[in-house]
Amino acid sequence: MEILTPRTLDEALRIKSERPGAWPIQGGTDVMVALNFDRNRPEAMLNLNEVAALRGWSRDNGALRLGSGLTYAEIEHGELRDVLPALAEASRTVGSPQIRNRGTIGGNLGTSSPAGDALPPLLVEDAEVECASVRGTRRLPLGEFVTGVKRNALEPDELITAVWLTPSEAPQTFMKVGPRNAMVIAVVSLAVSAGEELRASFGSASPRPVLVTAPREEADAFPARVAAAAAPIDDVRGSEAYRRHALRVLTHRALERVLA
Amino acid sequence: MTQTSAPGKLKVGKVGELVPRVDAPTKVKGEFAYASDLIVPGMLWGHTLRSPHAHARIRSLDISEAVSMPGVHAVLTHDDVPGKKTYGLEFPDQPVLAIDRVLYYGEAVALVAAEHPEQARRAAERIRVAYEPLEPVTDMERATEQPPLHAEGPARGHGYFDDPRPNVVRHMVIRHGDVEAVGDVSVSGVYEVGIQDQAFLGPESGLAVPDGEGGVDIYVATQWLHVDRAQVAPCLGLPLSAVRVHLAGVGGAFGGREDLSMQVHGALLALHTNRPVKIVYNREESFMGHVHRHPARIWCEHRATREGKLVNVRMRILLDGGAYASSSTAVASNAASFAAGPYEVPNALIESTAVYSNNPPCGAMRGFGAVQTCFASEAQMDKLADALGIDPIELRLLNALQPGDVLPTGQTIGGSLPIAETIRAAAALEPPPAEELPRDPVRLPGGTGNTTHGEGVRRGVGFAVGFKNIAYSEGFDDYCAARVRLLADGSAEIHCAAAEVGQGVTGVILQVARTELGIDDVRLAPGQTATVESAGSASASRMTWMAAGAVRDACRAALEEQQRRPGEEIDVERIYRHPRTTPLDPQTGQVTGERAHVAFAACAMKVVAEVDVDLGLTRIVWIGAAQDVGRAVNPQQVEGQIEGGTAQGLGLALMEEIQTRDGLITNASFTDYLIPTALDMPPVESVLIEEPEPSAPYGVKGVGEPPTVVSTAAVVGALRAATGRELTRVPVRPDDICL
C-alpha cells in the first residue's frame, strides 16, 4: 500500500488520473473501518486532508458550493444551519461528535450508502455533485450520481470536489429512526420540505435516493405516497414492514412541522 | 437493623468509608497498563484463523503457503498442541484448535505469529482449510431431537440427572410441595430473551513470554488466574509450576472472561517461536472470542389465591448453550433456583434445560441465569396483579420472602434477605414530574433523531424485584486465599489473586487490610498464580465477600504471629471458605444438606419510561433502585455497581442482541450490536439497604449482579405500562410496540 498526499487540487487530480485504483480518504470514517477490519487492501490511499480547496463552503450568485471536505460539525454548528436546516438536523444525527468533526459530505456521497444521512436533505434541495478530473469538471444531479447500493457514477479518474445547490428556503425537516437515542445508523430516515410543492426523500429504505413530490394540497395523501415509493428490506437493523410503517408516521409528523 | 446510607465525606479508607479508587489516578492519566497495552522487545503478534461456518467438517488443513509468508515465525494447528487437546470450565469439551470439525462460527482453527499484525493477517489468509459444511443445529427446541454434537456426552457422570436426549448439557427439575396444586386464579405466558453480549470495552488481549526453560508467563485480562492456569498447563503438556499467569489490566469482564480466550494460543506461539507473543482481538473477533448470555425461552404458569397468595409456580426454562458447555450447567441450575422470584411459593414445578447447538457458545454473564427468569416471572407477577385487581407492589409485598421461609429447592433462608424492605424503599422513591413540551429532542424518545416533538409519546411506570445467590453454590469448594507480609519498615504487603476487573476489589482488599492491621501503609502486590493460592473467580457477586474474608483472616493471623515473633518480618497465608453448600438432588432438585446457595441479595427497581407508541422508540426517564447490600464497604463504589448494572439490564431490555442466521453472527460490531450511550441512560437514584449478612465478613454482600437481574424486567414493565402491549421478548424491538 502506498500513501499519496497531494497539497493542491490539481496535484490530487493528476494523481487520481495516474493511479485510478487509489482510494480517496478525507475524514476516514468509512474508509478506515474497511482498513481496520481487513475488508479491503487498496493499492494506494489518496489522502485529501491537505487539499485546502476541498474544505469549507462559499456562495456563488445565490447558489451554495459545499466543499466535499465540509464536515458535519461545520454544518451542524455554523452559519449553514440557518440556510440548510434539514441538512443541519441530519448532521446532528451522524455518528458521534468525534465522527461529525471528521466525517465529510464528500465522504457520504462517495460511500453512496442507502443509509447516508446527508443524502435525503440534499436531494430535496436538488443538489448537484461536482466531479472533477484532469479532463475537466462536470455536475451531476444527486439522484443520478448515486446509481445503486454503494455505487455511483464517479469515473475512476474523478474526485468528488463539491456539492452545489440553491437553498429553497422552504420549511424543511429531517428525522431519523434508530434503536437508541444517539450514534445509530438509520433504520430509516426522512427529509421533507414544503415549498411550492411537497418534497420528500428517505434513507435506508431504497437502494438509491428517491425524490417524492406532490402538490401542497395533496398533503393528506403524501404519507402513503412516500411509504409506497420506498423499497425497504429486512436486515439486522430493521424490518421491511417497520420501515414502511415508520415512513408513513414520519412523513405525517414532518408535514405537521413544515406546514405549520 | 435496616438503614439507608448516603455518601459521606472522603476519608483514607477503612471498611464502610467512601474512598477514591487507588487505580483511578493512573487510569485517568492513561498510564494503567491494560492487557492490550503490553509491549516487550522482540515481541511477535499472534493472530487466530477462525471458522466461517457454524457447523462443518474439516477435510484438510494446509499451512504450507502461510509459513513462508514474509515476517511469519509460526503457523500452528491442532497438531501442534503438545498436551491435552481440549479444555473447558466444567467439562473439557472445547478444542484448543479445531481438530476435524468446527461447531460454531468463529471457532479457532489455526494460529499465526508474525512480526507485524498485518503480516499475520496476510499469512492467515493463505492457510487453506477445506470445509464440508454440515446442517447446523440452531433451534434450541429442536436440538434435543437432532444428531448429537457431542456424541461422547461430556456432561454424563457429573452427578446431574441423566437425560437420554441428544444435545442436553443439563436438565434439572425442581419439585416442591404439591406440584399439581391449583389456586383461584392462574396466569400464563411464554417469554423470550435474546443473546446478550458482555461487550466489555477492553477486547480479549494478552502477552505470553517464554521463560527460556520450557515454561511460560502469561499476562492476561481474566477473571480467575488459577483456573486459567489449571486449564492452560495440561494443554501445553506442562506442570502447573511451569505456567505462571499474571493479571494484566482488565477492561471490564461481566462474566465474559471466565472462559479462556487467547491464553493457550499465545502460550503455544510463544513456546514455539521462543519469542514473546501478543494477541489482541479486534471488536469483531471479540464477539466470537467469549461466551455470551444464554438466550432463553420460558413457559410460565402462576397460580394464586383470590387474595393474591402464590399457590403454585410452574415454569419450563430452555437455554441455548451453543457449541460448548462452558458454565451452562450452573446457569441452568441458577435459572431454576431463582425462577419463581423472591417470593414464598409453597408448591412449584420448575424444569430447566440447557442444550448444545451450533449457535455462539454461551456461559457466564452478570446475573447468570437469574436475569432471564426474572424477566419472565416479574412479567407474570404484573399479569397476576392485573388479573386479581391488586396493586402490583402490594402483590409483591404479600408474597415477599423473608428469613425462615423455604425456597422451592427446599432450602430455608437463614441469613439476611430484606425483600419487603427493599420493595418498600424502591416504591417510596418519587420519580420526577413529567417535563413540559417543547423539549430538545435529546429529552424525547428517538433522541437526536428528532422523530417526535411529543407526538405519540406516552409515559409508563414499571416496577420489579429480583434476587440471586452470592458466591458459588451446589457443593462447589469455593475459597479465596490471601497472604500478608508485615515488613520491617512497618508497612504491609498483601498478596491476593482476586481479579480487579473494574469492580474495585483492590480497594476492598486495602480497606480490609487497613481496618484489620490498623495501619495506612498497605499495598497490594500484583496478582499472579506463583505467589499466592487461588482467590476463585471475580464473578457470582462473590469477590468482595471472599477477598474480605481471606484478607481479614490473613491479617489477623499475621498480627498473632507478630505477637509471637516481635521484630521479625511476618509472612502468612490463609484460605477463607464461606459456609459449605451441598448439591441439589438430581431427581427432585431439592437440597441434600442445609443449603445449596450460601446467601442471597435482592434489588427492587422503579422505572419511568416515555414511549413513542407510533414509532416504537423509547426514552427511559428515571430509575429508582433499592438494593439489599448487606454492608456497603465503599458506598460510592456500590452506587457505581448499581448504576452500571442497571445500564446493562436496560441494554438487554431495549437494544442488545447478538443476531444470528443459521448460526452465523450477523451483527458482530459496535455499529450493529448497540449498547446504551450517555443519551440512553437516565439518572439512577439508589438507596442502599444495609442489613448485615451474618455469615459474611463485616456483613457484606456482593452487589454487582442484583441490579442487572432486575432492571430488564423493570424497564420492560414500564414499556408495558406505557403501551398496553404484552412485550414478551427482549430486547423489545420497535416493531413489537408499533406494528
Add this chain to the structure above:
Amino acid sequence: MRIVLRVNGEEHEADCWEGESLLFALREKLGFPGSKNACEQGECGSCSVLLDGTLVCACLVLAAQADGHDVTTVEGFARGGELHPVQQAFVDAGAVQCGFCTPGLVVAAADLLQRSTSPSDDEIREALSGNLCRCTGYAKIFDAVRLAGGRA
C-alpha cells in the same frame, strides 16, 4: 513509511505500515498507549484524541494523515505531578471503574469544558454520547464533568 508528528507538544517520528491508523501508531510505535483500542470503528470514543485541537477518533485517522500535525492524547493532560481538573474530577466523583473508556472520556470532557465551562446536563450527555462506557451507567461521569466545570 516514516511519519513525523507532534504528540503532546513534542516531535516524534515513527516507521509505519501504510495501512496503520493513528491509534495503532500512537499505541504501538510512539509509546502512547493511553488511547484505547476498544472498537476501532469509531463507535466507542475510547481512542479520542485532539488532532490539531479537534476531537477525533484516532482509530479513524490514517497514521499518514497525522504526518506534520499536532496530536494531544490523554497522556498530555496532567502537568507535572498535577492531574488536569477533569482527571481529578473523574477520580473524586467515582467515574472510573474498569477505566478502559476513561482516557477517551477525559479528552472528550476536557474538549467540552474548553468550549463551555457550565454546560447543561443535556449538553454534557450529547457531547459524551460518542464515548461508550460499559461499567458505570454514566451517572458518575456526568457528576465528574459538572464537578470539573464547577471548579474551573
